[in-house]
Amino acid sequence: xxxxxxxxxxxxxxxxxxxxxxxxxxxxxxxxxxxxxxxxxxxxxxxxxxxxxxxxxxxxxxxxxxxxxxxxxxxxxxxxxxxxxxxxxxxxxxxxxxxxxxxxxxxxxxxxxxxxxxxxxxxxxxxxxxxxxxxxxxxxxxxxxxxxxxxxxxxxxxxxxxxxxxxxxxxxxxxxxxxxxxxxxxxxxxxxxxxxxxxxxxxxxxxxxxxxxxxxxxxx
Amino acid sequence: xxxxxxxxxxxxxxxxxxxxxxxxxxxxxxxxxxxxxxxxxxxxxxxxxxxxxxxxxxxxxxxxxxxxxxxxxxxxxxxxxxxxxxxxxxxxxxxxxxxxxxxxxxxxxxxxxxxxxxxxxxxxxxxxxxxxxxxxxxxxxxxxxxxxxxxxxxxxxxxxxxxxxxxxxxxxxxxxxxxxxxxxxxxxxxxxxxxxxxxxxxxxxxxxxxxxxxxxxxxxxxxxxxxxxxxxxxxxxxxxxx
Numbered sequence: 001x002x003x004x005x006x007x008x009x010x011x012x013x014x015x016x017x018x019x020x021x022x023x024x025x026x027x028x029x030x031x032x033x034x035x036x037x038x039x040x041x042x043x044x045x046x047x048x049x050x051x052x053x054x055x056x057x058x059x060x061x062x063x064x065x066x067x068x069x070x071x072x073x074x075x076x077x078x079x080x081x082x083x084x085x086x087x088x089x090x091x092x093x094x095x096x097x098x099x100x101x102x103x104x105x106x107x108x109x110x111x112x113x114x115x116x117x118x119x120x121x122x123x124x125x126x127x128x129x130x131x132x133x134x135x136x137x138x139x140x141x142x143x144x145x146x147x148x149x150x151x152x153x154x155x156x157x158x159x160x161x162x163x164x165x166x167x168x169x170x171x172x173x174x175x176x177x178x179x180x181x182x183x184x185x186x187x188x189x190x191x192x193x194x195x196x197x198x199x200x201x202x203x204x205x206x207x208x209x210x211x212x213x214x215x216x217x218x219x220x
Numbered sequence: 221x222x223x224x225x226x227x228x229x230x231x232x233x234x235x236x237x238x239x240x241x242x243x244x245x246x247x248x249x250x251x252x253x254x255x256x257x258x259x260x261x262x263x264x265x266x267x268x269x270x271x272x273x274x275x276x277x278x279x280x281x282x283x284x285x286x287x288x289x290x291x292x293x294x295x296x297x298x299x300x301x302x303x304x305x306x307x308x309x310x311x312x313x314x315x316x317x318x319x320x321x322x323x324x325x326x327x328x329x330x331x332x333x334x335x336x337x338x339x340x341x342x343x344x345x346x347x348x349x350x351x352x353x354x355x356x357x358x359x360x361x362x363x364x365x366x367x368x369x370x371x372x373x374x375x376x377x378x379x380x381x382x383x384x385x386x387x388x389x390x391x392x393x394x395x396x397x398x399x400x401x402x403x404x405x406x407x408x409x410x411x412x413x414x415x416x417x418x419x420x421x422x423x424x425x426x427x428x429x430x431x432x433x434x435x436x437x438x439x440x441x442x443x444x445x446x447x448x449x450x451x452x453x454x455x456x457x458x459x460x461x462x
Binding site: 062064065066067068069070073074076077078081156160161163164166167174178181187188190191192194195198199202203206 | 289290291292294295302303390396412415
């Protein structure tokens with residue numbers, strides 16, 4: 001090899017940034033969609049009604065025992081069959097991530113809800129709130145606040161996970177780098193660059209989550 | 221609905237059933253090797269992070285931050301495509317041409333290091349939960365620093381963090397699926413190869429899913445046994461089995 005040649009990064013920067021943008025979009029969909037679905041599943045995991053509790057528990061346990069790659073393939077094959085027509089890589093990746101990450105978010109949400117004293121529920125009921133209102137206005141807002149550090153940690157994980165969409169050919173950040181690499185034969189520079197960018201984003205996010213956690217610990 | 225013809229027998233007909241079994245064997249082997257290397261490395265790095273020696277602490281902190289904050293897939297690509305080019309030409313050639321199963325061993329390196337950085341964090345948390353008095357008591361009975369860690373602190377810490385270690389062990393086996401991207405013929409790779417030959421993607425992926433669920437159950441069972449054997453009486457109380 002003839003020394004490092006960082007010009008390759010500069011030359012292909014617009015293409016790589018396009019990939020990074022896709023990564024961010026996918027991460028955004030996965031985090032927001034996963035969290036929303038996760039809240040529902042997490043509440044279902046605490047339900048006393050069996051037909052709600054058992055399917056939710058089965059869903060969480062099955063998802064958590066499967067590798068994400070496999071779930072991505074699952075929806076890659078399944079989404080066109082269900083939709084009746086090809087839906088594109090990005091859409092099926094979004095569905096796979098929302099469903100998969102929901103299982104992990106659900107466990108965080110469940111722990112968060114369980115951290116709220118049951119007196120809050122009784123107080124809400126006694127002021128005339130029904131279940132939905134109690135959850136919506138009393139429990140979930142408090143629980144979410146308790147969950148912020150764990151949620152941020154999970155968001156970092158999701159952001160890293162989006163690199164797996166590589167396997168179905170989605171042109172996210174890593175796939176973009178490997179496309180450039182196939183043309184330019186500059187693996188070292190390209191993968192080091194990808195690693196550094198991921199590191200910077202994730203490092204900043206996990207530092208933020210640690211700061212929030214420390215702050216919260218201080219307040220208590 | 222798009223028309224899709226299910227054909228479940230594809231999973232056990234020749235040669236696809238054979239492929240699946242070979243894939244399972246590679247997954248299990250890869251998972252076990254990485255788990256033990258990662259556990260050893262993780263305990264060492266985790267200990268570094270709580271030692272009184274500053275350089276070791278800094279090394280441990282940098283190691284865990286770097287390997288935890290870069291996606292595993294990017295790390296695998298780095299080890300597979302980029303790292304060998306730093307090595308001397310002859311070693312690079314030997315890696316790609318001479319070494320049988322070179323992809324397998326490169327994944328072992330990447331996955332072990334990645335997992336060890338996560339295990340190190342658990343070990344560190346476990347060690348910090350052990351009272352300082354244990355440490356001083358050990359020193360005052362004449363143990364050296366090394367002996368204190370080896371016989372007092374580490375055995376305690378590992379037992380305390382058994383539940384998160386079980387989760388990490390599951391994660392290792394799940395993460396072996398990423399090895400398919402560099403051409404290791406493990407379960408997920410085989411299932412996708414069956415798909416490529418037969419177009420029965422849903423069946424092949426279902427079969428692979430069942431394999432991973434089986435592995436998960438086995439790991440939970442095995443780690444449960446280990447946990448029971450190692451439990452410190454009076455220290456860890458787990459209400460009810462899982």
